[in-house]
Amino acid sequence: MVNAGDTGPAYPVRLPGEGDGHPLPGPAERVAVAFEGLPAGVEELTWGQASLWEAMTRHGSWMPLGGVKRLEAGVLVRDVAEELRYLVTRYPSMRTRLRRGPGPAPRQELFGSGTVFLEIHDAGDGEDPDGTAAAVEAHYRHAPFDFAADWPVRMAVVRRNGELTHMVVVMCHLVTDGAGARVMLREVAARTATPPDGMQQLEQARWQRSAAGRRQDDRALRYHEKLLAAVTPHRIPGPADPRSPRYWSAELRSRALRPAAAALAERTGATASTVLLALHAAVLARVTGANPVPVRPLVGNRFRPGLADVVCMLTQPGLCVLDVADTTVGEAVARTQRAVTGAYKYGYYDPRRLADLIDRVSRERGPDFSVSCVVNDRRDPSAAGAAAAPPTGEEMRAARESSTFGWTGRTDRPSERMFLTVEDAPEGIVLGFGADTHHFPPALFEPLLRGIEDLAVEAALDPTAPTGAAGAGR
Numbered sequence: 001m002v003n004a005g006d007t008g009p010a011y012p013v014r015l016p017g018e019g020d021g022h023p024l025p026g027p028a029e030r031v032a033v034a035f036e037g038l039p040a041g042v043e044e045l046t047w048g049q050a051s052l053w054e055a056m057t058r059h060g061s062w063m064p065l066g067g068v069k070r071l072e073a074g075v076l077v078r079d080v081a082e083e084l085r086y087l088v089t090r091y092p093s094m095r096t097r098l099r100r101g102p103g104p105a106p107r108q109e110l111f112g113s114g115t116v117f118l119e120i121h122d123a124g125d126g127e128d129p130d131g132t133a134a135a136v137e138a139h140y141r142h143a144p145f146d147f148a149a150d151w152p153v154r155m156a157v158v159r160r161n162g163e164l165t166h167m168v169v170v171m172c173h174l175v176t177d178g179a180g181a182r183v184m185l186r187e188v189a190a191r192t193a194t195p196p197d198g199m200q201q202l203e204q205a206r207w208q209r210s211a212a213g214r215r216q217d218d219r220a221l222r223y224h225e226k227l228l229a230a231v232t233p234h235r236i237p238g239p240a241d242p243r244s245p246r247y248w249s250a251e252l253r254s255r256a257l258r259p260a261a262a263a264l265a266e267r268t269g270a271t272a273s274t275v276l277l278a279l280h281a282a283v284l285a286r287v288t289g290a291n292p293v294p295v296r297p298l299v300g301n302r303f304r305p306g307l308a309d310v311v312c313m314l315t316q317p318g319l320c321v322l323d324v325a326d327t328t329v330g331e332a333v334a335r336t337q338r339a340v341t342g343a344y345k346y347g348y349y350d351p352r353r354l355a356d357l358i359d360r361v362s363r364e365r366g367p368d369f370s371v372s373c374v375v376n377d378r379r380d381p382s383a384a385g386a387a388a389a390p391p392t393g394e395e396m397r398a399a400r401e402s403s404t405f406g407w408t409g410r411t412d413r414p415s416e417r418m419f420l421t422v423e424d425a426p427e428g429i430v431l432g433f434g435a436d437t438h439h440f441p442p443a444l445f446e447p448l449l450r451g452i453e454d455l456a457v458e459a460a461l462d463p464t465a466p467t468g469a470a471g472a473g474r
Contacts, residue, residue: 014146015062024139027119027156031077033084035095040112043205045105048301048313051351052173053106060413062145063173065181066154068133068166075164077157081118083188084155088116090192091184091311092200093175098147105352106147110202119156123165133158133166140170147172177315178378179300184311199306208350220349221357223342227294228361230321233368234290241441245410248442249434252449256400257429259391260456267463268333273377273422276452278336279459280375280420281322282329282467283451287444291325294371297340299347316351317374318343324467329459332467370439372417379424393461399428400457405446408432 045053056063071080088094092110101107123132140154152172157164176184186192199207207213261272261279268275281293296317302308320339324332362369391399417439421432431449459465 014144015056015060016142016144024121024135028122028159029120031081031118031120032115033081033088033118034113034115035085035088036113038089038095038112039092039202040110041202042099042107042109043202044101044209045108046201046204046312047208047348047350048177048204048316049108049174049201050105051316052313054351054355056173058414062147064141064145064170065173065175066137066140066168066170068137068168071157071164071167073163077118077120077164080155080157080164080167084116084118084153086188086191087153087184088114088151090187090196091175092202093180093312094151094153094171096152096174096201097149108201108205114151116151116153116155119154121156121158123158123160125161127160129158129160129165132160133168136168137170140168145172174313176311177300177313178380179302180311180314182380182382183309196309196311198308198310200310201312204307204312216348217350217353220346221353223346224319224349224354225357227319227321228358228371230292231294231365231369231371232290233365233370234288235368236288236290236440236444238441241437241443243410243437243442245412246437247411247413247415247434248407248437248445249409249432250405250407250445250449251433252403252405252431252446252453253425253427253429254400254403254431254453255428256396256403256457257431257453259399260396260453260460261429263390263460264329264333264456268330268337270333270337271381273379273381274337274340275333275456276377276422277320277340277375278322278324278329278333279452279455281320281336282324282332283448283455284373284418285325286468287448287451288440292321292323294319294321294373296320296371296374297343298374298376299344301348303344304348316347316349318347319371327467328463329455329465329467330463370417374416374419375422376420377422379422390460396457396460400453403450403453405449409434 052063095111095114097109097111098106099109121132121136123129136156136158140156152175154170156168158166158168208217257276261275264275265272277295277297281295285291285293296319298315299318301314301316307314318340320336320343322336322339324335358371415434415436417436419434423430423432431452433445433449435445455465455467
């Protein structure tokens with residue numbers, strides 16, 4: 001077993017959760033869940049871990065993942081305890097903590113034995129167990145996280161009158177990305193007993209500093225350096241409107257985007273994700289006056305050998321520089337398809353070296369130089385159902401009229417200059433957008449999000465629609 005104290009004190013960083021002031025009474029019981037006899041070791045952070053570590057420390061958040069699950073009648077505490085044991089036994093990232101390294105970055109420590117705890121929270125006779133479960137989840141998310149002392153999973157059950165009603169699971173984002181979470185959910189449901197597939201975290205770290213890993217990183221650095229040379233510093237025209245709190249977020253809930261993007265994907269042969277990336281870049285060019293547009297789509301990296309089904313953090317920001325103004329939407333999608341191919345190919349790299357390169361270029365080009373426009377399509381590409389009959393133009397325009405825009409948050413916690421998320425919802429697609437109001441004025445949030453939807457609808461109905469045609473149907 002590895003001893004966390006053999007080379008000095010553990011890494012001392014504690015980060016807050018998603019807010020403050022969510023106290024919770026202590027659990028009624030804590031059930032010890034032991035694991036032992038498993039592989040252990042200490043290594044550098046992998047590239048995926050290092051990318052996320054930089055984002056977490058910059059944002060001041062440990063970026064918790066998870067939620068609440070209603071339990072079927074008859075589930076026992078020992079059943080949930082065994083599920084927790086399964087998780088920490090099967091997935092190395094569930095029993096990994098951070099420790100001080102020889103340099104400024106922490107190292108990862110995989111433990112071969114230890115004890116995690118399942119908490120039991122009672123809902124009283126007059127309490128709604130749904131509310132108790134929500135309170136436990138909020139507490140788990142908001143409580144600070146100690147990377148050296150805390151296990152990266154917090155799990156509880158809610159009990160009422162002796163019966164379990166809910167399970168709550170919240171994990172540190174270092175455990176996994178979205179694709180890994182889907183693998184985990186599938187294997188937990190099936191209780192997969194065969195050894196985990198693929199290259200686990202310690203092996204990844206060793207490969208990344210091998211000769212082959214260094215060649216991959218060198219190629220990626222040369223690719224990014226070439227792209228950065230094509231980015232011109234740009235200031236959005238018009239009056240600045242910096243606000244306090246500084247970072248704002250909003251969302252557009254759309255019934256029209258899904259069928260419109262699907263129609264464009266079928267016509268162009270691109271994925272719906274690539275279509276939305278092209279639409280975002282085209283509208284961003286129109287509302288800001290900047291072209292070409294640098295965007296950073298998050299790259300899953302699971303197409304690489306040995307990484308398809310590994311439960312760990314593999315996602316890293318890629319880079320595209322998209323010239324999509326003054327053309328047709330179809331051509332914009334084709335250009336984006338070519339660009340994202342390069343972003344995916346070179347989206348596996350040492351983020352510390354790339355950060356040094358971007359910092360150097362930023363100093364040379366001035367404060368208006370930025371490649372901080374991140375795009376995260378969180379949808380599960382394998383979950384697409386059978387293609388439905390495409391809606392008529394009248395139906396698509398009517399669906400667009402039912403879309404809703406709303407503000408979702410304001411904070412001084414540092415974030416990206418711009419960040420677009422794409423998520424599925426029962427009614428369609430949700431576009432979430434966050435930005436630094438010192439660089440992107442609040443007045444442009446709604447025109448950007450509605451512009452993406454408008455352009456999607458118009459292009460779905462007219463193959464020759466230009467990238468500047470958004471809004472023609474309103």
